[in-house]
Structures are given as structure tokens and as C-alpha cells.
Amino acid sequence: QKEVEQDPGPLSVPEGAIVSLNCTYSNSAFQYFMWYRQYSRKGPELLMYTYSSGNKEDGRFTAQVDKSSKYISLFIRDSQPSDSATYLCAMSASTNAGKSTFGDGTTLTVKP
Amino acid sequence: DAGVTQSPTHLIKTRGQQVTLRCSPKSGHDTVSWYQQALGQGPQFIFQYYEEEERQRGNFPDRFSGHQFPNYSSELNVNALLLGDSALYLCASSFKGGRMAEAFFGQGTRLTVV
Numbered sequence: 525q526k527e528v529e530q531d532p533g534p535l536s537v538p539e540g541a542i543v544s545l546n547c548t549y550s551n552s553a554f555q556y557f558m559w560y561r562q563y564s565r566k567g568p569e570l571l572m573y574t575y576s577s578g579n580k581e582d583g584r585f586t587a588q589v590d591k592s593s594k595y596i597s598l599f600i601r602d603s604q605p606s607d608s609a610t611y612l613c614a615m616s617a618s619t620n621a622g623k624s625t626f627g628d629g630t631t632l633t634v635k636p
Numbered sequence: 637d638a639g640v641t642q643s644p645t646h647l648i649k650t651r652g653q654q655v656t657l658r659c660s661p662k663s664g665h666d667t668v669s670w671y672q673q674a675l676g677q678g679p680q681f682i683f684q685y686y687e688e689e690e691r692q693r694g695n696f697p698d699r700f701s702g703h704q705f706p707n708y709s710s711e712l713n714v715n716a717l718l719l720g721d722s723a724l725y726l727c728a729s730s731f732k733g734g735r736m737a738e739a740f741f742g743q744g745t746r747l748t749v750v
Binding site for chain 1: 739
């Protein structure tokens with residue numbers, strides 16, 4: 525079983541919808557939780573990260589971490605066609621984010 | 637700021653050959669990590685270099701090796717290529733002394749083994 529499991533999708537929503545992307549994990553040592561966006565044939569782009577449990581908001585994006593349930597989420601409000609991409613969750617036991625464990629990604633399509 | 641740059645962008649090799657991929661980290665970063673991303677999967681950690689030494693290694697065979705130079709740039713070498721080595725190879729750079737868990741990725745090198 526993988527350390528990080530991500531809802532596989534794919535996900536297709538109309539423009540303006542609220543999107544929820546989710547990951548679960550099994551390693552209690554994970555302290556840092558990241559969300560990356562990856563466009564086709566490109567490298568992952570860091571969207572945001574959180575430390576330990578709690579919420580973090582950045583514009584239309586909100587990241588939530590529930591360490592007691594080993595569950596993290598990324599919410600996208602007012603989704604736009606430009607949000608269409610694969611979203612990867614990643615986790616690290618330390619600030620050494622260069623050594624992270626990734627989920628397999630959820631592909632999101634936002635239709636105009 | 638040029639960000640993380642990787643070369644080449646695409647590569648086709650024959651089974652059994654050897655390949656070298658290159659990475660220049662983001663300005664101010666001193667740590668380079670390499671990942672393999674197979675189609676439809678998330679990136680898998682290969683290894684990490686800091687101060688010109690391999691510091692961490694994932695579950696990859698010894699056919700995968702690397703190097704870091706004094707200017708922090710790095711190379712990934714893969715020997716005796718297998719068809720299963722076909723993937724997007726990603727380089728991520730970060731700053732060892734940072735308090736934030738930030739790593740920045742290059743655009744990747746797409747390796748096809750035929």
C-alpha cells in the first residue's frame with residue numbers, strides 16, 4: 525500500500541464550481557503538506573504548503589490538514605478553465621521538501 | 637531569476653545504453669533532488685545531493701547515480717537502460733537551511749527508451 529493515496533479522478537466541473545481535491549496518508553512522521561499543480565508536459569509548480577494541522581488560504585485556494593485523520597484537502601473556489609491541470613499532493617517529514625512523497629495526482633478539467 | 641533549468645528536454649535512447657541528464661538549481665538554492673515520474677503516476681524520489689554528496693536515496697537501483705558540482709548544478713546518470721526507465725525525470729531544488737518546505741521543479745527531461 526502506498527504511503528500517500530490521492531483521489532484518482534479525473535474530475536470535470538463547470539466554470540465557477542468549488543473543487544475539492546483530497547489525499548490520505550499513513551506515515552505519522554509527515555509534518556509538511558504541499559500541493560503542486562502540473563500542466564501537461566511540464567514540471568510540478570508549488571501552489572501552497574502547510575505545516576501540521578490547520579487551514580491555509582491563498583486567494584481562491586484553501587489547504588486543509590487533519591493530522592488526526594491523516595487527511596488533507598485542497599479547495600478551489602470559483603474555478604477557472606486555466607485551473608485545468610493535474611494536482612499533486614506531497615508530504616515531507618521535515619523542511620527538506622526536496623525529499624517528498626507524492627500522490628499520483630488528480631486531473632481536473634474546468635469547462636467554460 | 638531563471639528558476640530550475642533541465643537539459644535536454646527530450647531524449648531517445650536504446651535499451652542498454654547510458655544517459656546523462658543535467659540540472660541547474662534556482663538561484664540561492666544549494667540542494668538538488670531527482671525524481672522519476674512515470675506516465676499517470678506521481679514523482680518518485682530517486683536521490684538528493686547537498687554539498688556535492690548524495691545525502692538521501694529512494695528505492696532505486698545502483699544503475700542510477702548522480703553528481704553535484706561546486707556551483708550546485710547536478711547530473712543524473714542512468715546505466716544499462718531498460719524499457720521501464722522511460723519516464724519524465726524531474727529535478728527539484730531547495731535551500732537546506734530554509735525554514736519553509738519549499739522545493740521548485742524544472743520542466744523535466746522526457747526519456748524514451750526503445
